[in-house]
Amino acid sequence: MANAQHSSDANHGSVKSYMVGFVLSIILTIIPFGLVMYPSLPKAATLWIVLVFAVIQVLVHLVYFLHLDRSEAQRNNVVAFIFAALVIVLLVGLSLWIMFSIHTVMMAK
Numbered sequence: 001m002a003n004a005q006h007s008s009d010a011n012h013g014s015v016k017s018y019m020v021g022f023v024l025s026i027i028l029t030i031i032p033f034g035l036v037m038y039p040s041l042p043k044a045a046t047l048w049i050v051l052v053f054a055v056i057q058v059l060v061h062l063v064y065f066l067h068l069d070r071s072e073a074q075r076n077n078v079v080a081f082i083f084a085a086l087v088i089v090l091l092v093g094l095s096l097w098i099m100f101s102i103h104t105v106m107m108a109k
Helices: 015-037 043-064 072-108
Strands: none
Touching (some): 015 043
């Protein structure tokens, strides 16, 4: 059963890598939190900034904690992640579209 181990341990992070990811995550959390707690921008701008920071934070987590990158060893994991994300986006997006369409048709009567 020795062959059941990971084929490459090179993609596992170092303490420095984890600390960089942790610090980035803290920064990417504090800035939107501050914008929401102490509003100084219009609500729409704050919403867009929080959304952008959320996407950046997801990418930071994927790279620094889940070690998804462009390396050959991670290619299958990246493809599986993109496929799962696509399925979720389609499932949620199309469900919302159907519910909006049903609501529009039902409220027209």
